[in-house]
Amino acid sequence: MAAFTVVKKEDLEAQQKEESVQSLRCITSELGPLTQPDGSAVFTQGDTTALAAVYGPADVKISKELIDRATVEVIYKPKVGLPRPVDRKLERIIKNTLEAAIMALNHPRSLISIVIQETESLGANLACCVNAACMALLDAAVSMNFMVAAVSAAVTDKGEIILDPVSRVEDEARAVLTFVFDSVDKNIVTVITSGQFSQDEYKKCLYLTKQACDNVFSFYKDSLSKKLLKSA
Amino acid sequence: MAEEIRIVQPKEYYKRFLEKDVRPDNRELAEFRPVVLNIGCVTTAEGSALIKIGNTTVICGVKAELAKPDADQPKDGFIVPNVELPPLCSSNFRPGPPGEQAQVLSQTMADVIADSQCLLSESLCICPGKLVWVLHIDLVCLDYDGNVMDACMVALVSALRNTVLPKVTVDEETGDIQTDPTTRVPLQVTCCPVATTFIVFDNKLLLVDPTREEESMATGAVTIVTEGDNLCSIYKPGGTPLTENQIDNCIERAFTHGREVCRLIEDTLLSVDR
Numbered sequence: 001m002a003a004f005t006v007v008k009k010e011d012l013e014a015q016q017k018e019e020s021v022q023s024l025r026c027i028t029s030e031l032g033p034l035t036q037p038d039g040s041a042v043f044t045q046g047d048t049t050a051l052a053a054v055y056g057p058a059d060v061k062i063s064k065e066l067i068d069r070a071t072v073e074v075i076y077k078p079k080v081g082l083p084r085p086v087d088r089k090l091e092r093i094i095k096n097t098l099e100a101a102i103m104a105l106n107h108p109r110s111l112i113s114i115v116i117q118e119t120e121s122l123g124a125n126l127a128c129c130v131n132a133a134c135m136a137l138l139d140a141a142v143s144m145n146f147m148v149a150a151v152s153a154a155v156t157d158k159g160e161i162i163l164d165p166v167s168r169v170e171d172e173a174r175a176v177l178t179f180v181f182d183s184v185d186k187n188i189v190t191v192i193t194s195g196q197f198s199q200d201e202y203k204k205c206l207y208l209t210k211q212a213c214d215n216v217f218s219f220y221k222d223s224l225s226k227k228l229l230k231s232a
Numbered sequence: 233m234a235e236e237i238r239i240v241q242p243k244e245y246y247k248r249f250l251e252k253d254v255r256p257d258n259r260e261l262a263e264f265r266p267v268v269l270n271i272g273c274v275t276t277a278e279g280s281a282l283i284k285i286g287n288t289t290v291i292c293g294v295k296a297e298l299a300k301p302d303a304d305q306p307k308d309g310f311i312v313p314n315v316e317l318p319p320l321c322s323s324n325f326r327p328g329p330p331g332e333q334a335q336v337l338s339q340t341m342a343d344v345i346a347d348s349q350c351l352l353s354e355s356l357c358i359c360p361g362k363l364v365w366v367l368h369i370d371l372v373c374l375d376y377d378g379n380v381m382d383a384c385m386v387a388l389v390s391a392l393r394n395t396v397l398p399k400v401t402v403d404e405e406t407g408d409i410q411t412d413p414t415t416r417v418p419l420q421v422t423c424c425p426v427a428t429t430f431i432v433f434d435n436k437l438l439l440v441d442p443t444r445e446e447e448s449m450a451t452g453a454v455t456i457v458t459e460g461d462n463l464c465s466i467y468k469p470g471g472t473p474l475t476e477n478q479i480d481n482c483i484e485r486a487f488t489h490g491r492e493v494c495r496l497i498e499d500t501l502l503s504v505d506r
Contacts, residue, residue: 085339092336096470100452146473175347177466187473191454191466195347198462199483206476 024151024164024212027219029132031139031227039140042119043132046166049119050129052136056112070107072099076129077117094130097180097190101134103143112142123166124152126178126192131216138224147183149216150190151209152176155201163212177202179209183217186210243434243449250437257286257443262485264441269386269496271394272504279395279419283387286443287377289321292387294395297366298409301357309356309364313341315371315384322376322444337381340467341371341388344457348425348464351392355420359402363409367395378443381455385427390497394504395419425459426493428486432472440485454482458490 025046034040037053057070064071074095078087094116102112114136116129127150134148154165154173162169170176175195182189188206197205238245238256249256259265265286274280277293301308315337317325325331330338345351356365369391371384399415402408431442431450439446447453452471457464463483468474 085335085342088332088335089339089343092332093469098470100470100472180470182473185473185475187475188468188479189473190470191468191479193347193463193466194343196349196459196462196464202463202466202483 024215025166027216029135029219029223031135031223037115037136037140039136039138039142041132041135041139043128043135045124045128045131045164047120047122048124048128050125050132051117051119052129052132053115053117054112054133054136054140054142055115056140056142057107057110058113060109060111064111065109066104068108069104070102070110070112072102072104073111073113074098074133075113075115077115079118079121090126090129093126093190093192094133097130097148098133098137100189101144101146101148101182102137103145106143121167123168123170124164124178126150127152127164127180130180130190135220135223138220139227145182145184147217147220148180148189149183149213149220150178150180151212151216152178153205153209155195155197155205159201161201161204161208163208175201177205177209179206179213181210181213186213242445246446246449247434250433255439255446261437262440264489265443267386267493267496269390269500271390271497271500277391278397279391279393281387281390281394283383283390284375285379285383285386285441287375288373288379288383289375290371290373290380290383290387292369292371292384292391294391295368295370296395296397297368298358298363298400299366301361301364303361305353306361307357307364308353310366311342311345311351311353311356311369312366313345313369313371313388314338315341315373315380317373317376317380321373324376337371337384340381341369341384344385344425344427344464345388348423348457348459350389350423350425350459351419351421358400362407363400363402365397376444378445378447379429379441382427382429382441385425385457386493386497389421389424389426390500392419392421393424393497393501423459424494424497425457425464426486426490427455427457428482428489429453429455430482430485432474435472438478438482440489454479456482456486458483458486460490461487 028044030042040053042051076091130150154162155175175197177193180190268284270282273282274293278296279294282291317334396416396418399412401410430438432452455467
């Protein structure tokens, strides 16, 4: 049973209007759009969309089997063409991030497989993929140490900081930083950056993204409780 | 007896040492391994460098080729870094097409060149729309004992700084390409990005410049690339969550280390005559 988060058109417009420098773009999601995986989610941030599906804990190939924990596998599918080294790097980053979040020790000798399909990449793609994967894991009810929320920030040539940049801002920016926080202590799980920036700018971005990640966490909570209430 | 424990209970073995703030190879937690740098060791390449960090060995060669630029970017040359992790360097790698780690390392090298802007692709232009240089930067790991990322980065920057290209001119009217092997032009490498890697041991301790054994036990890793007083990249792909203070601490140490490595590269370059 798919659960939709209801976003009123007026709210959406209001949000887009006041979309000032320091707010996230409008977030929407759909839990369980696919019927075959154990859990799936579509996650949309502004115009950036990713679809994630989770299978597991399932059987694992002997060559990949770990005797004391579950093997976590992430497959990232770009919108067009075969995965390139850039996508491989993205895949590795998402895999390591989720490995920290999933309680792999609970399911030794099994596989938790996460497939992420890039649907629309219009700024902050990595953040969107991580959030989609986290929602899919929640939908599949995989036991986790903590939830993860990813937020991007761009540093412009003038040193301004723009949260959750669209692709045009990303292209013009001097640097783009993506942070992933855990839901327990708001510590830093992942930092990925591109471009040059000063230590001061890094601290500002960290401060802003840390505040913004609360929105993502409360969004997870809302959408899950909506889904659970519906199915109850 | 100690050797047996090291094999059977490596984590316990390490913990005993780390309790006393020392590592099994006699280093302190924040101490780097000795670095040996040899620049210009491959005479058949346009530029080259060999680096040893402890036992970890990486050799880098830069080969240049001429090519026609892409139509949409007529002024941009091509920079193609490629990291190879052959079975020679460690039993973790099999022969065949590059594995995931090699691909990720290659991509990271390309990203650092782009982020730090140490070598602009426009500077490889000979004649806009007609002829540009392609730089194949081949990095081969000969001995894999941890921290290959830092080693690759030093080798890459040193080899680029060492690279000289023959002067090539294109005749405007006939389109003939003329090479003047007597005049050699060095590459315009504007800065010197340096990577510093830390690993997280047992979810709490930060160790700098990890060996292979330490890497295999790590619960997380952070790589910080500095360039002078700026940061080029903070690369922490998952693993144990760290607090802001811990990362700040890493950044401070990365800056100090970055300056030392830069000085080493400068000094070594001065001693090379071409």
